[in-house]
Amino acid sequence: MSTLTALRGPARVVVRQHRWTLWIAGGLALLTVAGLIALALRSDHVAEVFAASECRTDGADGNRECMQVARNYLDSMFTYRRVFDDVALALMAVPVLLSGFVAGPLIARELESGAFRLSWTQSVSPARWLAAKLAVPAVLLLAGTAVLSFVLQWAQSQADNPYGSEWYSPQIFAGTGILPFAYLLLGLCAGALIGILVRRTLLALTLSVLVTGAVGVAFAGLRAHLWPPSTVSGTSLDVRENIWWVETGHLTGTGERLSQDVCADVAESARARCFADNDITGHYLDYHPASHFWPLQLVETGILLALAAVAVTVAFRLLRRRTG
Incomplete structure (x- = not known):
């Protein structure tokens, strides 16, 4: 029995209606995973070859041939680090894209065209209709993001890259730990609320993207203040690494x-x-310090989940009020 056949009711309809979008998203995710694995293996190989050459990256040995080897190595590792950062940045954009998709094509388009009436007249309540609209993308994207986030962290740890990304950089912090899932849920719930409020496909999509993106930008600026920082003082500061x-x-x-x-x-x-x-x-x-990674993650996640809970609660109540 196929996955589509095993699904029932509104969930099956959602999958059938948007199967091409799901296929494209799944294909892109698989290509990204394969690319990350290949890049990690390549990065590990380049690091091993350079280590075996016994050359130094600072060029202190004065060997011209070694200096070129070191330069090629550093250029390659910088490129690999930049690709990993770009993938992490793309993961940050997924909740924004999800929010726009949910608000526009998934909800507002059906409300605008009147297609929702077909479901509501076939023993499917408005609440169940909305629940199916949210549950299908939530399950698929949470699972896909978990895989992508794990593979990305594994790929970055494969080789000792001299251009390692700081744990607190916006794309690394928001793309690791539990934050990706919190942002996905917020994007999902915010998109549902805006789609029901606006009921115009393009306008709902645009507003949802702007709102979800603005929340991400705001937290990037406020993140450092979500947990009390440590302090060092004196006539000269002991500046530590990785802080x-x-x-x-x-x-x-x-x-x-x-x-x-x-x-x-x-x-x-x-x-x-x-x-x-x-x-x-x-x-x-x-x-x-690096030990503040999880406290900062947990506080931000708690706030995002609270916002998502408020948004989805208002969405269901608004839908119930408008449909009687």
């Missing part, structure tokens, strides 16, 4: 914080005098 800088500045003798811009435009010879005039006795750095 996310949040804020840095000066400290006065009373512990007051001053902007980093204070004395920034003063000549080096006069900087000591400027520090004395402003009673600057030290500096501070607010930062997120």
Whole structure:
């Protein structure tokens, strides 16, 4: 028995109506997975070959041939890192595209054309109709995103790339952990609400893309403030690797914080005098260590799921009110 035959009622209708979209999305996902695996194996091979050459990336050995080998190696690894980052960036765009698809072709188009009446007159309630519209893409995309996210993280870890991406970069942070699933659910629920509110295919699609994209951009800017940062202070800062800088500045003798811009435009010879005039006795750095990855992920995920729950609840109530 085929998957389509095994489905019943509204879910089967959704799959049949949008089967070409599902086939294209599935094909792109499979091609991406295959490409990531091939690129990871290639990256691992390039790293092994370079390690066996005993050349150094800093060119300190003075060997001209080694310098060219090192340059070729670094160019290749930079290209691989950029491809991985582009895939992570594409994963960030999936919730936005999903939101537009749900709002426009999936919901608003049926409400605009009146095609929904056929389902509602065949013992399918409006609530069940909407639930099927949301459940089918949710299940498929959550499963596909889980596979893509896992393969992407595995591919990035295969070779010791000297151009490793920081854990806090927007595309890496939002494309790993549990955030991709939270953004997918938000895009799904926001699209449903906007589709029911607007009932015009193109307008609903456009508004949903803009709203979901704006939420992603807003969280990228607010993310550093979702969890209390760690702080290091003193006359000289112990700047560690793999940390996310949040804020840095000066400290006065009373512990007051001053902007980093204070004395920034003063000549080096006069900087000591400027520090004395402003009673600057030290500096501070607010930062997120790598251990803050999961607290930040959990807080942002909780907010996104709450927004998604509000959106889908309002969507069902609005649909019930408009249909009696």
